[in-house]
Amino acid sequence: MSAPLPSTFAGIQNDIARALEQLLAPGGAATPDPVLDAMRYTLLAPSKRVRAVLVHLAADVCGDSARALPAASAVECIHAASLMLDDLPSMDDAPLRRGRPSAHVAHGEAVAILAAFGLLNLAYGHLARAYPAPLAARITALYTDAVGLDGLIAGQAEDVLATDAVIDFNTLERIHRRKTGVLFGAAAQAGALSAGANENAIASLTSYAKNLGLAFQIVDDLLDVVGTEAETGKAVRADARKMTFVSFSGVDGARELANDLCATAERALDPFGRRADPLRELARFVAGRRV
Amino acid sequence: MSAPLPSTFAGIQNDIARALEQLLAPGGAATPDPVLDAMRYTLLAPSKRVRAVLVHLAADVCGDSARALPAASAVECIHAASLMLDDLPSMDDAPLRRGRPSAHVAHGEAVAILAAFGLLNLAYGHLARAYPAPLAARITALYTDAVGLDGLIAGQAEDVLATDAVIDFNTLERIHRRKTGVLFGAAAQAGALSAGANENAIASLTSYAKNLGLAFQIVDDLLDVVGTEAETGKAVRADARKMTFVSFSGVDGARELANDLCATAERALDPFGRRADPLRELARFVAGRRV
Numbered sequence: 001m002s003a004p005l006p007s008t009f010a011g012i013q014n015d016i017a018r019a020l021e022q023l024l025a026p027g028g029a030a031t032p033d034p035v036l037d038a039m040r041y042t043l044l045a046p047s048k049r050v051r052a053v054l055v056h057l058a059a060d061v062c063g064d065s066a067r068a069l070p071a072a073s074a075v076e077c078i079h080a081a082s083l084m085l086d087d088l089p090s091m092d093d094a095p096l097r098r099g100r101p102s103a104h105v106a107h108g109e110a111v112a113i114l115a116a117f118g119l120l121n122l123a124y125g126h127l128a129r130a131y132p133a134p135l136a137a138r139i140t141a142l143y144t145d146a147v148g149l150d151g152l153i154a155g156q157a158e159d160v161l162a163t164d165a166v167i168d169f170n171t172l173e174r175i176h177r178r179k180t181g182v183l184f185g186a187a188a189q190a191g192a193l194s195a196g197a198n199e200n201a202i203a204s205l206t207s208y209a210k211n212l213g214l215a216f217q218i219v220d221d222l223l224d225v226v227g228t229e230a231e232t233g234k235a236v237r238a239d240a241r242k243m244t245f246v247s248f249s250g251v252d253g254a255r256e257l258a259n260d261l262c263a264t265a266e267r268a269l270d271p272f273g274r275r276a277d278p279l280r281e282l283a284r285f286v287a288g289r290r291v
Numbered sequence: 292m293s294a295p296l297p298s299t300f301a302g303i304q305n306d307i308a309r310a311l312e313q314l315l316a317p318g319g320a321a322t323p324d325p326v327l328d329a330m331r332y333t334l335l336a337p338s339k340r341v342r343a344v345l346v347h348l349a350a351d352v353c354g355d356s357a358r359a360l361p362a363a364s365a366v367e368c369i370h371a372a373s374l375m376l377d378d379l380p381s382m383d384d385a386p387l388r389r390g391r392p393s394a395h396v397a398h399g400e401a402v403a404i405l406a407a408f409g410l411l412n413l414a415y416g417h418l419a420r421a422y423p424a425p426l427a428a429r430i431t432a433l434y435t436d437a438v439g440l441d442g443l444i445a446g447q448a449e450d451v452l453a454t455d456a457v458i459d460f461n462t463l464e465r466i467h468r469r470k471t472g473v474l475f476g477a478a479a480q481a482g483a484l485s486a487g488a489n490e491n492a493i494a495s496l497t498s499y500a501k502n503l504g505l506a507f508q509i510v511d512d513l514l515d516v517v518g519t520e521a522e523t524g525k526a527v528r529a530d531a532r533k534m535t536f537v538s539f540s541g542v543d544g545a546r547e548l549a550n551d552l553c554a555t556a557e558r559a560l561d562p563f564g565r566r567a568d569p570l571r572e573l574a575r576f577v578a579g580r581r582v
Contacts, residue, residue: 125435144416
């Protein structure tokens with residue numbers, strides 16, 4: 001796995017890991033459930049859970065993280081589902097993920113597709129059950145937008161269809177905004193909503209998170225070029241058939257772009273003063289991520 | 292396509308078709324959207340939309356169908372998503388659906404998988420936006436249960452894994468209860484909830500719908516054996532590698548079983564008196580469905 005988050009975030013990460021484990025606890029039934037196994041395999045694999053940490057930190061900076069956990073769990077379910085789809089033979093055909101065989105390699109393609117479906121479904125079911133109805137409806141609307149036709153699904157479709165194609169910088173930026181930035185933004189908004197934040201706070205946090213998400217993706221592109229399989233937990237040089245931020249800007253240019261985006265993200269935190277220091281630390285981690 | 296629903300239901304079907312068309316209206320953007328195209332291809336294809344009709348009729352028999360439409364649209368999104376997955380090469384590898392090439396044949400496998408994901412996602416987004424929050428949360432909880440690990444996803448997984456295997460009658464019954472009965476039951480409950488029905492009415496309608504759903508599936512098995520491709524809109528004799536109700540009970544036995552289930556379904560309607568006649572007509576249609 002690539003560099004872990006700073007230890008400041010370990011407590012939050014542990015809370016999230018426990019919540020996810022409970023969400024997918026094996027039932028009492030003696031019958032094996034291959035789909036549940038595949039859901040657990042991907043959702044519970046070691047991971048930074050940066051999107052869930054973002055939900056928590058956004059809630060915390062707005063003054064109340066007590067209701068952040070269901071939104072944090074749901075965003076991890078959505079993200080894990082998207083990873084399972086990205087890796088499928090008909091998409092990126094990736095053999096490794098999080099340091100282990102991809103879900104379809106380990107569990108078969110049919111089961112992996114159904115498990116991805118199951119994780120998306122679980123995200124919305126969990127929101128509907130865990131929150132008071134008005135909050136559930138607002139976060140569900142947010143997350144379904146982030147997944148939909150101007151979010152994850154659109155970004156993944158354009159990414160797959162752009163393999164082996166020449167694309168311009170704006171197209172690349174749009175793909176990664178949709179694949180990463182939009183869900184980062186939704187995670188921050190959900191955290192803020194769970195804390196009852198006002199519109200100004202939500203707007204600042206959304207701006208922070210979208211820039212952070214794009215920076216995160218650019219650093220992923222860098223790791224694909226300069227990292228090793230053992231360090232990143234997935235096959236490297238996998239993007240050779242795709243245009244990336246590194247193919248446009250070179251290694252140094254991509255690093256600079258990521259740093260600029262993280263600086264922009266940090267500036268969006270000004271209204272929060274020192275209370276936003278954990279979010280600043282997260283941005284500096286993303287900017288400084290090295291293998 | 293197999294036999295259409297009786298003309299009594301044409302008005303409801305038209306309302307649903309219009310609502311689905313609006314839900315997937317092409318945006319103003321000039322850029323083509325292959326995932327939206329694939330979603331439209333499957334969701335808007337000619338279909339009986341029996342699950343949506345069931346939502347409407349359940350609401351109507353409880354005295355108020357004014358709020359049935361979003362739940363009816365959402366259940367059709369979920370059902371269409373499940374059809375796209377069922378047909379994939381890694382699952383049933385079915386070339387035809389609703390009289391046309393299956394979605395992955397027409398749109399490519401990656402886009403078809405993303406479109407199925409998009410339809411499931413849209414179902415929950417639509418519920419969250421179209422309903423008052425408490426009703427949205429209740430129907431979302433219902434539908435996510437019906438899709439999840441004791442519903443559609445579990446049924447499809449067991450069905451795929453049972454291909455070429457010998458299974459017993461109880462396993463077959465469980466597969467089809469999960470693949471069809473559970474979503475029929477959720478559709479009826481959602482309709483009743485949208486009408487503010489009491490627990491007794493909900494229980495009666497759920498019993499009706501689960502039996503109806505299982506009968507519907509058995510008749511599908513029959514059509515696979517005795518129908519033609521032109522009549523059913525999909526490849527027939529596709530189930531040769533699977534055990535079906537017909538392989539257990541023969542053609543006449545399967546017909547008898549479907550008739551018995553429809554009669555049981557009708558008996559559950561007794562508390563509603565004559566008001567339930569449209570639901571009785573639907574049960575008789577299912578029992579009498581012939582190619």
